[in-house]
Amino acid sequence: MNPRALFLHGAGAWGGQWVIWRRLFEAEGWQVDAPDFEPAAGGLAATRFDDYVAQAVDAVEAAPVDVLVGASLGGLLAVAAMARVAQASRPRALVLVNPLPPAPWIAAVPPFTNSSDVVPWCSEGRFASTQRALPEAGFADQQLAFRHWRDESAAVLHEAHAGLPWSDTGVPTLLIASDADEAIPPAVSGAYAQGIGASLCRVPGGHVAPVMGPSAVRSAQAALAWLAPALSVP
Template sequence: MPGVEGAERGADQPGSEPGLSRVPARAAPPRHAVLVHGAGGGGWEWELWAAALRAHGIDVRAPDLQPAAAGLAATTLDDYLDQVRDWIAAAPRPRALIGASLGGLLAAACAEAADALVVVNPLPPAPWATRLPQRDWPDVVPWRCDARLASTRRALADADEAAALYAFRRWRDESGAVLRAAHAGLGIAAPACAVLCVASAQDEDVPPALTLELAQAWGATPLQTLTPSHVGPLLGRDAARTAAQVARWLSAR
């Protein structure tokens, strides 16, 4: 995909904002957005994005994914998908789904109910999922129990100390069954709505080449940022700028 100089790279045309020229026509820009967080996180991850979206007149909901009644170990990918479907169905149209990491996969799987989709370093569906780094997931992934500030700083190398401390205090444990199913590959159709795929330049969890390949296969707008980390687009030093660009993409007519 063509590159441009600056913080983001994408397919540009004269007079357009870097990386955001391919904005498919739609009847009206979304006025409501549902934001879906990633594994081990929560709606708190989206605070900078929520502010940027609201500044552009977009109402925001960023709920927390809830474990099944039988507990986290018994929670499945379908449990999370059902929640996301309920959230987007409750949002007035025109509406957008925005998801990061695992939340990106969940959002893409529910995109038939959305008027626009934004995925940020998403866990890719099949067949791309087979190219993710392989890991063994226990029934409960102890990200809250094993959280350390030092490891959080390493994971958020592009964030300031306040953001690292904020995240460290809020990580949560995750369902291993959900992550095993996601990494096995979820079969989903290419979304029919307008799609923006955001990729970190040096993401070690979801290689940016996978996200950009997914964008090409879906006919989506690619936006590659220079933020290095997997969660940097949400919590890094440049997160507010990235969020503002996404808000402008959603608001474009």
């Protein structure tokens, strides 16, 4: 059976943001799933961090997963999901891309200060904002992102920034960190990786670059190269 990867997107993003990673992983024989997180029944304003964690756990337990990959908020969700997945279904490795860290490292990340119930990244989004978020990406990729950004639950982000406790996942972990990340300071990612005993791979660009920007190919290739020996360990 081909190995399977489950990709978790970040806040305001969508599963299709992993298109470059998907192509590279599938070219190496991987099965890839990259679902969209869905709001709770009461809508985004009623959505909480645990609602997304539950969706991640369900996706992991639906079929065997060899590696769980998460970017930004998705990186924190991946770690939280690992603590709740049944032992028999636990992925064998983690790849975290510019992840929002848990406590105590979150204390050094710029706070989330939005006072509304919903962050209107889609409904009030502007193309200029997308260009600022993806400065190194080509025009076509910027347009793609602009068309697909989603509004996000402010409560989810407040919970994430409040500092969730770290729980040892017990699996090999790779942390990919951008050297010019404007959301998660590179020094924080380095300290996080060291603190949890993760391998650290630094790539150029900003926060979104390793997933959708010019560092995406390099980052996905680095993950594949790291996974080969990591998954060969019994």
